[in-house]
Amino acid sequence: MLNKSAITSVAIWDQLFLFLSEVVHYRMKTVQSDEEVEFPDITSFISEESLSKIPAQGVLTEIDLVALTLALSPYMLPELIPDLLSTYLPQGKECPEMGLVRSKDRELFFPTGDTLLYLLAGKNLESRMYLLKYFQLESGLFNTGILSFGDGSAFEPRMSGRLIIDEEYVDIITTGEVQKPRMGAGFPAQLIETSLEWENLVLQKKTLDQILEIQSWLKHRDQLMNGWGLAGKIKPGYRVLFYGAPGTGKTLTATLLGKYTGRDVYRIDLSLVVSKYIGETEKNLSRLFDKAANKEWILFFDEADAVFGKRTSVKDSHDKYANQEVSYLLQRIENHPGLVILASNLKSNLDTAFTRRFQSMIEYDMPGATERLLLWKDILPENLALQDDISIEQIARTYNLSGANIVNVVQFACLKTAEEGSNEISRSNLIEGIRKEYVKEGKMFA
Numbered sequence: 001m002l003n004k005s006a007i008t009s010v011a012i013w014d015q016l017f018l019f020l021s022e023v024v025h026y027r028m029k030t031v032q033s034d035e036e037v038e039f040p041d042i043t044s045f046i047s048e049e050s051l052s053k054i055p056a057q058g059v060l061t062e063i064d065l066v067a068l069t070l071a072l073s074p075y076m077l078p079e080l081i082p083d084l085l086s087t088y089l090p091q092g093k094e095c096p097e098m099g100l101v102r103s104k105d106r107e108l109f110f111p112t113g114d115t116l117l118y119l120l121a122g123k124n125l126e127s128r129m130y131l132l133k134y135f136q137l138e139s140g141l142f143n144t145g146i147l148s149f150g151d152g153s154a155f156e157p158r159m160s161g162r163l164i165i166d167e168e169y170v171d172i173i174t175t176g177e178v179q180k181p182r183m184g185a186g187f188p189a190q191l192i193e194t195s196l197e198w199e200n201l202v203l204q205k206k207t208l209d210q211i212l213e214i215q216s217w218l219k220h221r222d223q224l225m226n227g228w229g230l231a232g233k234i235k236p237g238y239r240v241l242f243y244g245a246p247g248t249g250k251t252l253t254a255t256l257l258g259k260y261t262g263r264d265v266y267r268i269d270l271s272l273v274v275s276k277y278i279g280e281t282e283k284n285l286s287r288l289f290d291k292a293a294n295k296e297w298i299l300f301f302d303e304a305d306a307v308f309g310k311r312t313s314v315k316d317s318h319d320k321y322a323n324q325e326v327s328y329l330l331q332r333i334e335n336h337p338g339l340v341i342l343a344s345n346l347k348s349n350l351d352t353a354f355t356r357r358f359q360s361m362i363e364y365d366m367p368g369a370t371e372r373l374l375l376w377k378d379i380l381p382e383n384l385a386l387q388d389d390i391s392i393e394q395i396a397r398t399y400n401l402s403g404a405n406i407v408n409v410v411q412f413a414c415l416k417t418a419e420e421g422s423n424e425i426s427r428s429n430l431i432e433g434i435r436k437e438y439v440k441e442g443k444m445f446a
Contacts, residue, residue, distance in 0.1 A: 009173065012050050013069075017077055019045040020069040021084060027119050028088040031097075055172055058140040063131065066120060067139070070111050071147055071165035072173070082109050097123075101162060113149045113159030132159075145294045180264070187291065188272030188284055192265050192300070194255040201249055201256060202367060202374045202403060210362045211253055214240055217359075218261040218339060236337040239357055243347040244364025247404025250343045254300045257339075265298045282328045289332045297338055304342040305349040330357070367403065372396040375403050379410045384417065385424045399434050405441075409433035 022040040029037045042062050051060060060068070073080050085095050094100075099114025113135075121127035141147040146169050150161040168178045183190045203211075217224075217238045225231040242250040251267070258265035273284045292299060333340050334357055344350055347361065355361065367375060373396035386392070401409070412433035413425050420426075438445035 009053070012046065012053060013072070013076065013173070015046040015050070016065060016069045017073070017080065020066065020073070021080065023066055023119050024081060024084045027122060028085070030122060032088060055169070056140060056146065057144055060141070061139075063120060063134060064139055064141050067116055067135075067147055067163070068141060068165070070116055070119070071163045072170070074108065074110050075165075075170055075174070078108050081111065081115075099160070111163045113161060113163055114157075116163055117159060145290065148290070181291070183269060183272070186287065188270075188288060189266035189268050189299070192251070192255050192267045194252060194259060196252065196256070198256055198260070200378055201252055202371050202378065203249055203253075204365055204368070204371065207362055207364060210360055211257070213360060214238065214339065215257060215261065218257065218263070235334060237333075237335070238339045238359050239333060240339070240341045241347065241350070241355065241358045241361045242341060242343045242364060243345065243361070245366050245402060246345060247402035248364035248366060249403055250364055251300070251302065252403075254298060254341050254343075258298050263296045263298050263339075265300055266292070267300045267302055270301070270303065285329060285332060289336055292338060293336070295338070299336070299338065299340045301340070301342045304344050305346075333357075366400060369397045372399075372401060372406070375406050379403075379406055380425075381410075381414065384414065387424050387426050390425070390427045390430060395430070395434075399438075401434065401437060405437045408437055412436065 019040060019042055022045075026037055026039055029035070042065060051065075054060060054068075056064075056068075070081075081098075081100065085098065089095060098118055099112045100109040101112055102109060117128050117131055121131055135142050135149075137143075139147075146166050148164045148166075149158055150164045167181065171178045180191050181187045181189075201208075221238075225234075225236070242253065244250065254267075255265050257263070268288065273288070274281050288299075342350070342358075347355065347363075373393060376392045376396055380386070380392070409430065410433070413429040416429040416432070417423075417425050435445045
């Protein structure tokens with residue numbers, strides 16, 4: 001059953017779609033006859049009080065309302081524009097001036113930038129030029145990323161691309177809740193979360209102190225940039241490099257930063273980003289950064305060497321375009337207003353052009369004996385005893401393991417204990433788990 005606020009929202013959009021219908025009628029009448037036709041008055045369809053309930057930053061103009069309702073039509077009333085056009089066109093005839101594009105199954109039509117221009121300006125060149133400037137510089141809907149123009153075909157004008165509305169905005173309008181974007185070809189990132197707390201992250205003090213600097217920036221960014229007027233003097237965003245051996249806490253740090261500052265953390269799947277086709281890698285990352293531009297997300301590039309590695313000497317066209325990709329990514333990261341974390345096993349693997357632009361470079365050392373002991377005590381289950389011949393202090397001193405290694409050892413030992421029907425972890429199972437981790441990483445085990 002709909003609640004009162006939902007009913008109000010339905011009533012608002014019902015009136016706006018009536019308004020859009022009249023805009024279509026207006027345009028088709030001006031094209032097909034010489035009679036004087038007035039552009040529909042938005043105030044005869046909906047009150048200012050109702051308009052103020054539409055979620056958006058700033059005041060929505062009549063132009064914005066046409067654009068917003070048109071972009072929503074494929075989601076709510078996909079047959080609206082084709083049905084309206086059919087009343088003016090002979091059966092089977094289309095209106096190419098309207099700029100609609102067919103879906104792949106040719107059953108649906110989607111509005112484009114050309115559709116929006118045609119409805120609002122017809123063929124009036126002066127009005128079209130004004131609208132192009134308005135969408136680029138003045139419209140709050142386009143400036144905040146709620147609306148955008150998608151990529152058209154190669155070498156075609158920008159306005160030939162689909163009129164796109166942000167999926168999260170559609171969620172807000174239709175359900176009142178934002179669904180998290182799903183990883184796929186159009187969004188090469190996965191939301192990562194953790195049930196752990198800061199006390200579960202065992203690091204050396206110098207590393208923890210540097211991480212607190214990042215947390216401080218996340219908390220006080222608005223005060224620095226806007227309250228103290230630094231927005232025009234320093235670059236937006238914060239760029240950090242985590243480097244060190246695998247399993248030392250880089251990913252956990254990123255998720256904890258998000259957890260304690262109320263931000264979503266998205267780990268970029270580089271297999272969905274990097275493409276062998278020229279220009280596709282830039283396009284994939286462009287979509288990602290455009291999506292994240294107005295969100296409070298933390299972007300986490302794990303194993304970043306694959307994309308942000310050193311540029312090579314130019315020997316052929318492939319090298320040339322690979323270097324262009326690196327330069328392009330450097331520019332996008334530098335202009336991104338949020339937190340971007342790059343993780344690498346070795347700092348030397350990354351291009352120095354990137355490292356110069358990091359606000360912080362944090363090294364994750366392998367844990368020493370003191371840190372290993374804390375990790376063992378934290379990871380071993382409290383309700384499962386150890387056999388008397390086990391000294392965790394001695395094991396922590398003897399075996400050089402990362403936090404991830406210790407997690408794997410404890411999991412192995414607990415599974416063996418369960419299989420044996422015992423309620424105590426044996427030394428043999430613990431040592432066997434350690435041996436497996438050493439062998440897996442190519443280390444000599446004694």
